[in-house]
Amino acid sequence: MKKIIICEHIEKSFGEGNEKRNVLDGVSVEINEGEFVSIMGPSGSGKSTLMYAVSGMDSIDSGKVSFEGKNLSTLREKELADIRRTEMGFVFQQPTMLKNLNILDNIILPSIRDNRKSATKITEKARVLMEKVGIGELEKRDITQVSGGQLQRAGICRALISNPKIIFGDEPTGALNSKSAQEIMDIISEINTEGTAVMLVTHDAKIAARTERILFMCDGKIVSEMRFKKYNGSDIDDRMKKVTAKMRELGI
Template sequence: MEMKKMITGINITKHYGSGDDKRNVLGGVSIEIKEGEFVSVMGPSGSGKSTLMFALSGMERIDGGRVTFDGRDLGTLAENELADLRRTGMGFVFQQPTLMKNLNILDNIILPSMRDNRRNAAGITEKARQLMQKVGIAELAQRDITQASGGQLQRAGICRALMSSPGIIFADEPTGALNQAAAQGIMNLLSEINAEGTAVMLVTHDATIAARTERIMFMCDGRIVSEMRLPKYSGKDIEGRVEKITAKMREIGI
C-alpha cells in the first residue's frame, strides 16, 4: 500500500543576514517524507542539513517556497499555531537533550505535556513511566539529570518526544555526543519507534548512523544533490551498508 505523504517541501529557500553579509543556506530544496519513513540527511558542516530540518518542522520560517505538514501549509500558521502543531504532531531529539536541572528525569519528561493537560496528571505520569520502562530507564525516574549518563539522558529526551504520540520524530545529530555503544543503543530505539509506525528524520554526519535508515539524502551547498535507498536494516551487514553510503559520497564529492 502506498504510504501517505506527511511532509512536502517545495522549492524551499532560506538565508541568514542581509546585504554583504547575506548567506543563502537553502537554495530551492524540494523534498517529501511519507508516513512511517526512516530518513537521514547527510552532508558536510554548513551544507544546510539542520536548517532543512528546522524548516520542515516550522522551527524556522522560510524565505521562499512552501512546506506542508499533513496538508497544512506551515507558512499560513501563526506562531502559536505552529507551536501547537509541533507539540502535538512532532517530536524532537537533539544532540544535547534540553533538560531542566531543577527537575528530576520523570518531571522533565512530563513537563511539556502537563502544560497542555494538567487535569490528566495521573495519566500523563503513567504514560511517561511506561515509556521509561520501554526505553530501559524506569529506575531513573526520581534522579536528577546530573545522576545519569549521556545515553540515559538521550533516552529521556526520546521519551519526552514520544509523549504526544507524534507522527514524526526529528532527530538532529542524536548520537553526536555519545560513545559508540550508547549511540547504537539510541539507534536501536529509534528503529523500534519507526517499526511501530512513527516516521523518523535524522540529521547526521556519521555513515554508520545513516546506514540504519532506509533513505539517505545528501546535501551540499544548500541543496539535495543525491539520494539513495537501502532495504530495511535487518541487524546484519552494517559494513556493507556503510560502504554503499561512503561510495556514494565519494561519487558526488562530499
C-alpha cells in the same frame, strides 16, 4: 503511501547585502508516513536548516512546507506550536533538561503544562516509555546523576509522550560513545518500525546506513539520494560501504 510532509522549492538565506548567503536553495522533498530518512552533508550544507524548516521550527523565505495538508507558513505561532507539541517529537544532540527537576518530571513537564487535567495519564505513559527504553528505575534521579546515553533516552521519552507522527533528530547520537549511540539507534529504529516516521541529521555513515533513505546535501541543495530496504540488523557493513562510497563521490 501517504505523504505527511511536502516541501516545495524552499529558499532560506542568512545575512544581508554582500554577506547574504543562501542556506536552502530551492529544496523540494517529501516524507512519507512511517519513513526513516537521514540527511548528510558537510558543515554549512544546510542539513540542519532543512530539518528546522521541515518541522516548522524555522521560517523560510519562500516556497512551501505542508504538514498533513497544512501550509506551515500560513499558520500563526500558536498553531505551529500546537502542531510541534502534539504531532511532532524532537531529539537533539544535547537534551535540554531543567536541573531542578528529576528525570520523570523533565519528561512530563511540557505535556502537563498544557494539559493539567491529564497529569495522571501523562505520568503513567511516561513511566511506560521509560521502562521501554530501559530507564524505568531512574525516574527520581537528577539529570546530573545519569549518563549521557540515559539522558538521551529520557529525551526520546519526552519526544514520544504525545504519540507524534514524526520524530526529528539533530545529531541525536553525536555526543555519545559508540555503544550508547548504537543503543539509541536501536530505540529509534524500533520507534520507526512501530510506525512513526523519523528524520535525522547526522554526519555518521553508520547512523545513516541504518535509515531507508539518505538525502545528501551540498551548498543548500539536495545533490543526491540513496535508498535502502528497512534495516534488519544483518547488512550494516554492506550498507556502510555504499554510504561511504557515495560520500567520497560527492566530496562529503
